[in-house]
Amino acid sequence: MASTNLQSNFNNPTQFIEGWYWALPSKKLKIGKVKAVTLLGRNLAIYRGFSGEVIAVDAYCPHFGAHLAEGKVEGDSIRCFFHNWKYDQRGICVDIPSLEKPLPVCINTWKTAEKYGMIWVWVGEGKPNSLPFVPELEDVDCDYILGTRFIKNCHPNVLLINAIDAHHFNTVHNLPLEIVFTSQNLNPNAITFSNITRGGDDSWFIRLIRPLYRNEVTYSMCYWYGSTGTVTLGPDFLHFYIIFSLQMIEGGKTEGQTILVTPKRPGFLGWFVNPILLWLTQRVGNYFAKGDTQVFQTIQFNLQTPTKADQSILQFIQHVNHQKSLTWGTWETLNDSNIKNLSKSNSELTLMEQEKHEFKI
Numbered sequence: 468m469a470s471t472n473l474q475s476n477f478n479n480p481t482q483f484i485e486g487w488y489w490a491l492p493s494k495k496l497k498i499g500k501v502k503a504v505t506l507l508g509r510n511l512a513i514y515r516g517f518s519g520e521v522i523a524v525d526a527y528c529p530h531f532g533a534h535l536a537e538g539k540v541e542g543d544s545i546r547c548f549f550h551n552w553k554y555d556q557r558g559i560c561v562d563i564p565s566l567e568k569p570l571p572v573c574i575n576t577w578k579t580a581e582k583y584g585m586i587w588v589w590v591g592e593g594k595p596n597s598l599p600f601v602p603e604l605e606d607v608d609c610d611y612i613l614g615t616r617f618i619k620n621c622h623p624n625v626l627l628i629n630a631i632d633a634h635h636f637n638t639v640h641n642l643p644l645e646i647v648f649t650s651q652n653l654n655p656n657a658i659t660f661s662n663i664t665r666g667g668d669d670s671w672f673i674r675l676i677r678p679l680y681r682n683e684v685t686y687s688m689c690y691w692y693g694s695t696g697t698v699t700l701g702p703d704f705l706h707f708y709i710i711f712s713l714q715m716i717e718g719g720k721t722e723g724q725t726i727l728v729t730p731k732r733p734g735f736l737g738w739f740v741n742p743i744l745l746w747l748t749q750r751v752g753n754y755f756a757k758g759d760t761q762v763f764q765t766i767q768f769n770l771q772t773p774t775k776a777d778q779s780i781l782q783f784i785q786h787v788n789h790q791k792s793l794t795w796g797t798w799e800t801l802n803d804s805n806i807k808n809l810s811k812s813n814s815e816l817t818l819m820e821q822e823k824h825e826f827k828i
């Protein structure tokens with residue numbers, strides 16, 4: 468059902484982008500077990516059938532409304548605790564013990580996938596688009612560990628722009644060089660921002676490590692569905708990969724999970740080096756998170772006065788506003804034609820005004 472909501476997607480607590488969202492860690496769901504999960508305001512029961520497949524269904528049994536996570540997994544089906552109706556992996560009712568034949572009822576099922584140690588749910592209609600991946604590692608077999616799970620008092624979109632807020636790298640994180648991003652659309656649902664500067668010649672630290680790398684230090688961020696960000700960071704010979712996978716919880720706040728990733732390495736090298744690299748990656752990830760923890764508790768995001776350094780953030784806002792969106796809680800599709808009309812936000816206009824002004828000077 469189309470809604471008449473005319474709001475843009477960015478930093479909006481009542482709607483979100485159709486896409487893949489993490490639900491829970493794979494290893495938290497053993498074969499034959501079922502968990503209650505609330506995802507983007509909708510209650511689900513997610514279980515692992517005896518084939519190993521993960522099945523996500525709407526939580527409430529169409530008979531009396533019992534939560535199916537109280538039920539029992541049988542094969543790849545789920546049996547409701549209350550009166551024992553059974554639903555197969557397509558959500559179709561296949562057994563009602565008190566009746567000779569099941570009734571023609573079913574529950575909604577949602578597509579799932581497992582990647583980087585997480586169970587992901589496709590929240591949307593039709594065929595799913597691509598699962599989030601680190602662009603350099605699209606077809607690479609990886610090792611990974613799950614880092615911290617966290618709650619933040621602001622919207623996922625706002626938290627994610629921290630990684631491309633070039634200006635604050637200097638003011639908050641004391642980075643001794645200037646970062647300048649170039650953006651590129653990876654596909655319709657993913658946009659990358661990559662650093663293109665070397666800089667830092669007046670820093671002794673940068674001069675010290677410069678012989679170790681030929682090109683600029685790689686720093687790139689890839690945003691998926693406005694909610695998952697993959698960071699690629701490091702000199703040519705060693706890249707660190709950190710995934711910040713976020714989802715919006717009640718009140719437009721954020722629940723997130725960091726995932727640390729490194730390519731699989733063969734034999735002893737992999738066995739010995741990869742755990743150390745993942746540990747190091749986690750330290751790098753923590754460094755990122757450190758320093759601005761408090762500001763995300765209190766921020767009321769409103770980019771009223773953008774400068775040139777905020778250009779990437781405006782591009783990200785525009786990207787998010789062009790994505791197909793769904794309503795929080797119901798997962799109903801919003802009418803996306805209204806989103807298209809929002810290509811120029813107030814902030815963008817303000818920046819254009821400012822550029823005109825700078826030009827005159």
Ligand code: FES
Nearest residue numbers: 528530531547550
């Ligand atoms: S509520 Fe599920 S079978 Fe009755």
Ligand SMILES: [Fe+2]
Nearest residue numbers: 629639755759
């Ligand atoms: Fe930061």
